[in-house]
Amino acid sequence: MRDAAAANWAGNVRFGAARVVAPESVGELQEIVAGSRKARALGTGHSFSRIADTDGTLIATARLPRRIQIDDGSVTVSGGIRYGDLARELAPNGWALRNLGSLPHISVAGACATGTHGSGDRNGSLATSVAALELVTASGELVSVRRGDEDFDGHVIALGALGVTVAVTLDLVPGFQVRQLVYEGLTRDTLLESVQEIFAASYSVSVFTGWDPESSQLWLKQRVDGPGDDGEPPAERFGARLATRPLHPVPGIDPTHTTQQLGVPGPWHERLPHFRLDFTPSAGDELQTEYFVAREHAAAAIEALFAIGAVVRPALQISEIRTVAADALWLSPAYRRDVMALHFTWISAEGTVMPAVAAVERALAPFDPVPHWGKVFALPPAAVRAGYPRAAEFLALAARRDPEAVFRNQYLDAYLPAA
Ligand SMILES: Cc1cc2nc3c(=O)[nH]c(=O)nc-3n(C[C@H](O)[C@H](O)[C@H](O)COP(=O)(O)OP(=O)(O)OC[C@H]3O[C@@H](n4cnc5c(N)ncnc54)[C@H](O)[C@@H]3O)c2cc1C
Numbered sequence: 423m424r425d426a427a428a429a430n431w432a433g434n435v436r437f438g439a440a441r442v443v444a445p446e447s448v449g450e451l452q453e454i455v456a457g458s459r460k461a462r463a464l465g466t467g468h469s470f471s472r473i474a475d476t477d478g479t480l481i482a483t484a485r486l487p488r489r490i491q492i493d494d495g496s497v498t499v500s501g502g503i504r505y506g507d508l509a510r511e512l513a514p515n516g517w518a519l520r521n522l523g524s525l526p527h528i529s530v531a532g533a534c535a536t537g538t539h540g541s542g543d544r545n546g547s548l549a550t551s552v553a554a555l556e557l558v559t560a561s562g563e564l565v566s567v568r569r570g571d572e573d574f575d576g577h578v579i580a581l582g583a584l585g586v587t588v589a590v591t592l593d594l595v596p597g598f599q600v601r602q603l604v605y606e607g608l609t610r611d612t613l614l615e616s617v618q619e620i621f622a623a624s625y626s627v628s629v630f631t632g633w634d635p636e637s638s639q640l641w642l643k644q645r646v647d648g649p650g651d652d653g654e655p656p657a658e659r660f661g662a663r664l665a666t667r668p669l670h671p672v673p674g675i676d677p678t679h680t681t682q683q684l685g686v687p688g689p690w691h692e693r694l695p696h697f698r699l700d701f702t703p704s705a706g707d708e709l710q711t712e713y714f715v716a717r718e719h720a721a722a723a724i725e726a727l728f729a730i731g732a733v734v735r736p737a738l739q740i741s742e743i744r745t746v747a748a749d750a751l752w753l754s755p756a757y758r759r760d761v762m763a764l765h766f767t768w769i770s771a772e773g774t775v776m777p778a779v780a781a782v783e784r785a786l787a788p789f790d791p792v793p794h795w796g797k798v799f800a801l802p803p804a805a806v807r808a809g810y811p812r813a814a815e816f817l818a819l820a821a822r823r824d825p826e827a828v829f830r831n832q833y834l835d836a837y838l839p840a841a
């Protein structure tokens with residue numbers, strides 16, 4: 423994060439907090455929350471929306487005591503820990519997380535709170551691995567919830583509205599190997615014709631595109647589980663050619679910061695993210711926008727975006743298309759439906775970006791898109807809320823956990839107004 427006290431990672435949100443604190447114990451955190459009229463947790467500050475903002479106390483979680491406790495088949499971690507740091511402890515012990523986002527630098531609690539996801543037809547968002555949470559609620563009380571509790575599914579993707587998560591228990595799977603194959607020259611026509619087959623072709627699939635009809639990149643992250651899985655990869659998939667040198671998702675950018683490609687098998691945490699933990703991620707200054715549409719609209723939605731390629735390109739660094747499996751979490755964009763995630767990494771100039779965002783929203787309107795909670799969007803609040811059939815139950819849960827609305831902020835007032 424650039425300046426924890428003042429702004430988010432991208433620098434497009436200057437926090438309006440009266441004070442920023444970084445408690446070093448759970449007891450200190452409890453006192454801070456209990457004594458705050460308004461408060462909000464801050465993870466690694468990688469959200470581009472105003473979701474983490476408050477005019478009261480902004481509570482950075484990074485200095486809370488680090489906890490990584492591996493039990494058989496699960497791990498309990500402090501909420502502020504970064505996925506990349508956690509993975510480095512899990513892998514030598516033979517364990518893995520089922521999936522990761524594109525970047526290992528984000529905090530576990532912050533990522534889960536916003537529905538952060540990777541890709542894979544059968545992979546739910548990162549929040550679907552959450553088996554239990556410990557959080558400090560508005561009164562300063564430390565409470566625990568676990569899978570199976572009546573309203574657990576409302577607690578996991580909670581946008582920071584229920585309290586400060588101090589511990590997260592995540593499901594583990596046995597460690598696994600992955601190889602990454604990148605194909606160049608995927609055409610628009612093939613993508614539209616074969617979109618479901620393309621996304622079913624690997625454990626995790628990303629299509630990177632600048633909406634040029636001739637030149638998208640296909641990234642296949644294949645599990646290497648058994649004999650033969652690491653055999654010679656096909657030179658061509660879906661008409662696209664196997665890359666023979668490492669590539670950055672943004673054409674022309676040095677790929678040094680990307681994880682190992684060229685089919686070299688390696689541990690899950692060094693292949694599932696696109697970017698290495700050791701390097702400054704992504705292409706530098708940027709804004710991001712992402713929408714989720716039901717998987718059955720995939721081809722039509724992608725076609726609509728190709729049609730406005732010339733309009734978005736001046737603001738665009740690169741787009742990424744991924745899939746996320748359905749889940750039961752109340753505020754999940756994938757609530758009870760498999761979704762296609764349509765992502766835009768923009769340049770950092772808001773004046774150029776916002777007209778492009780509006781064009782994307784118009785193009786996707788027939789498909790009832792819902793935006794990523796943590797990214798830039800301009801959809802009207804009613805359209806956002808309409809995407810969440812369990813919103814009323816979530817608001818009732820928030821009113822129970824936080825009757826004085828300590829964790830409410832302008833973002834929640836806009837998109838999930840209290841009844
Ligand atoms: C370069 C880059 C790449 C990205 N890649 C992906 C991707 O692959 N997939 C994807 O889906 N998203 C992606 N994102 C978006 C990012 O994952 C989300 O914005 C995520 O919320 C960031 O986590 P954070 O810890 O920075 O959260 P913050 O931005 O700090 O906070 C987000 C929300 O979580 C709440 N929160 C944070 N910590 C806690 C806590 N301990 N307890 C309770 N609430 C808390 C905050 O109050 C706030 O409401 C990316 C962002 C960047 C900058």
